[in-house]
Amino acid sequence: MTESDDIRSTLIDMLEELDDRLARITDDVKHTQEPLAKDSEEQAIPVENDEVLDYLGNSTRTETDQVNRAIAKLEQGHYENCEACGEHIAKERLEIVPFARLCVRCAEKSEE
Template sequence: MKNPVISRKLALLQSELSDRLERVEMDRGRRNGGLPADFSDQAVQRANDEVLDRLAESTRAELAQIRHALSRLERDEFGVCEVCGGTIEADRLHAVPYATACRHCVQVAQSA
């Protein structure tokens, strides 16, 4: 299912997430400035670092899913469930363009 519309959508999403990850890493690395002098402000900053770490982790995971979807698109496997080999529903792919399983297989996995 080679589809230039899906390919552009995934590429745009990949670009947006890459930009987000870069901003998060800049904030986390304090490249925009060091820790505040006030101890209570430092505590808040360190708590924010934990949030940034989780955000970076989830963004990296989503980027990996997008790269996988782009690879599947190139191999003409996009839209094919990796579990059962059936077709992934169009509305599911519209909502989650990097989905690798059909709705049925996702439901089965979630109930297990």
């Protein structure tokens, strides 16, 4: 198995985990939309829960998009290239964040 195959496998595993997470979030949303009894003390919580579930769903979709973009870059042969400066992204960074789009220097600049 090549290094590229290992990276692809890692990214595919991440996608599967993200799909599972999104399915659980979707199920939770369906359950929170079930009507509560009028005298239920939990009626104050649903709005908060909906906001949290919405945030988690959006975050998961964003991460899924990032992983899909990394897979596309891998297939195009640009996986290790920074999208801002074109330089090589350090292997250590990609091991920690396999869908990193920027090298450390450009990531730090974008945070400023």
